[in-house]
Amino acid sequence: MSKARDRGPLHPETIAAQALGRIDPATGGVVPPLQPATTFAREPDYSLVRPGHVYARDDGPTVREAEDIIAAMEHGVAARMFASGMAAIAALLRAGATGPIAVQKGIYYGTQIFATRTLAAHGVEIRWFDGSDLASLADALADEAVKLVFLETPSNPWLTVVDITEAANIAHRHGAKVAVDSTAATPILSTPLTLGADFVVHSATKSLNGHSDVLAGVIVAGNTDEAMWEAICRERHDAGAVLGAFEAWLLIRGMRTLGVRVKTASANAGAIAGYLAGHKGVEVVRYPGLIDHPGHAIARRQMPGGYGSLLSFDVVGGAEAALAVAGRLEHIVRATSLGGVESLIEHRKSVEDPMSGVPEGLLRLSVGIENVQDLLEDLEQALAPLA
Numbered sequence: 195m196s197k198a199r200d201r202g203p204l205h206p207e208t209i210a211a212q213a214l215g216r217i218d219p220a221t222g223g224v225v226p227p228l229q230p231a232t233t234f235a236r237e238p239d240y241s242l243v244r245p246g247h248v249y250a251r252d253d254g255p256t257v258r259e260a261e262d263i264i265a266a267m268e269h270g271v272a273a274r275m276f277a278s279g280m281a282a283i284a285a286l287l288r289a290g291a292t293g294p295i296a297v298q299k300g301i302y303y304g305t306q307i308f309a310t311r312t313l314a315a316h317g318v319e320i321r322w323f324d325g326s327d328l329a330s331l332a333d334a335l336a337d338e339a340v341k342l343v344f345l346e347t348p349s350n351p352w353l354t355v356v357d358i359t360e361a362a363n364i365a366h367r368h369g370a371k372v373a374v375d376s377t378a379a380t381p382i383l384s385t386p387l388t389l390g391a392d393f394v395v396h397s398a399t400k401s402l403n404g405h406s407d408v409l410a411g412v413i414v415a416g417n418t419d420e421a422m423w424e425a426i427c428r429e430r431h432d433a434g435a436v437l438g439a440f441e442a443w444l445l446i447r448g449m450r451t452l453g454v455r456v457k458t459a460s461a462n463a464g465a466i467a468g469y470l471a472g473h474k475g476v477e478v479v480r481y482p483g484l485i486d487h488p489g490h491a492i493a494r495r496q497m498p499g500g501y502g503s504l505l506s507f508d509v510v511g512g513a514e515a516a517l518a519v520a521g522r523l524e525h526i527v528r529a530t531s532l533g534g535v536e537s538l539i540e541h542r543k544s545v546e547d548p549m550s551g552v553p554e555g556l557l558r559l560s561v562g563i564e565n566v567q568d569l570l571e572d573l574e575q576a577l578a579p580l581a
């Protein structure tokens with residue numbers, strides 16, 4: 195359909211900046227048009243005016259445009275947008291729940307809650323494995339009952355790096371598919387389908403959109419021949435958690451700057467992680483770009499463009515000290531979420547279940563694209579009483 199794709203694989207920055215290089219056929223506009231219609235007309239003989247355009251819960255042209263861009267960036271063959279990252283993850287996990295599901299421990303809290311509360315309540319067995327010890331994955335798959343493995347790398351907020359190729363090899367040996375939540379990596383830094391994964395999922399609310407003003411999710415398939423992909427598409431159609439046209443259009447607009455945003459935020463995060471690692475008031479810094487991070491060697495291989503904008507660190511003195519540090523910040527905003535152009539900090543213990551096991555003093559920092567000196571100075575004055 196697009197000239198850009200016929201010329202061979204372009205880099206994700208180019209695909210995003212040019213929105214696949216498509217020119218609006220109706221006007222020549224260089225920006226993809228927004229088509230908000232929920233329904234599409236038929237001819238007197240009842241054939242569709244434009245084949246494939248029926249009703250917006252099935253599909254819509256602007257949503258399809260966003261799907262094509264993300265599928266191309268991820269080297270996938272198809273994508274489906276959802277109303278949120280969790281809607282995408284829920285559809286994927288339900289589609290994979292023909293037996294038990296293997297899910298990585300310590301990943302995005304909402305995914306863990308969906309698995310333990312909703313799926314478990316519907317009788318789905320969840321087998322938890324350790325993303326940094328894939329022997330535990332092999333154990334979970336030993337009886338070949340599991341058909342879907344769900345992992346997240348780098349994970350939020352532990353920054354565990356999972357070897358995608360190794361996990362895919364183990365899963366495929368046992369007849370299971372692998373889905374990777376690549377929200378923290380983005381296709382600028384890592385493309386899991388090229389490393390052996392079968393599906394990639396993103397909370398497009400985060401770095402893909404990047405402006406903290408759209409809630410969206412997406413699943414990308416490396417191969418549409420799978421029964422599981424059919425089940426995912428059926429899920430979206432039947433359950434109806436599709437993205438709206440306005441959100442899809444905003445997402446396309448936000449993604450145009452994905453390359454520069456991710457690279458700048460990633461460089462800023464690297465500088466901040468290095469600064470925090472040398473601070474007396476900080477117990478531990480989790481960032482895959484630090485050479486003493488346990489997943490650094492894997493990250494260097496599977497995230498060749500950089501280590502991302504997400505990090506977490508534990509403040510000496512536990513919850514009280516961590517909350518005080520967050521409270522003294524003047525420019526970094528105290529709020530949940532990540533991947534936006536503005537830096538956000540969150541005390542995870544305050545928002546997770548008391549049993550979740552997240553350290554008392556853990557602050558999660560999503561680094562934005564501000565001037566890094568301003569961010570470092572803000573952290574320095576907030577940490578000063580602990581120096």
Ligand SMILES: *Cc1c(COP(=O)(O)O)cnc(C)c1O
Pocket residue numbers: 278279280281283302304305346350375377378396397398399400409410411532
């Ligand atoms: C935020 C997030 C999600 C959930 O996405 P929503 O768009 O908030 O539903 C899933 N996975 C990761 C890693 C996230 O950070």
